[in-house]
Amino acid sequence: MSDSNSAKTTPGYLEIIVITILIVVGAIWGYDQFLAQKVLTFDLKGYLREQTALIKAGEMTEEQFKSNLDRTEAILNAEAEKSRHVILLKDVVVRNGNEISPK
DSSP states (O other): OOOSSSOOOOOOHHHHHHHHHHHHHHHHHHHHHHTSOEEEEEOHHHHHHHHHHHHHTTSSOHHHHHHHHHHHHHHHHHHHHSTTEEEEETTTOOSSOEEOOOO
16 A cells, blocks of 8 residues: 555745744734834923923913913823823933824
């Protein structure tokens, strides 16, 4: 009894390498998209400096200033609600942080 008709085929080295690369790239992409924390920055000093300059120049009232602070707080809270986002002051982050703009 010869099994010459039912030859088993297995993937070659090239197929194994391609499959392994696809699995690793998919795992890295999934980790980055769904698990890794993202660092966001906010320039609080610059924002407050800009707002106080507008008040001193008479281009904004205190009520508008308070409204802008409330709006900025809402923006920061909305970003903080996202479970993977960490918000740091711009002064603390040296590089590679995405900046949140309150405008």
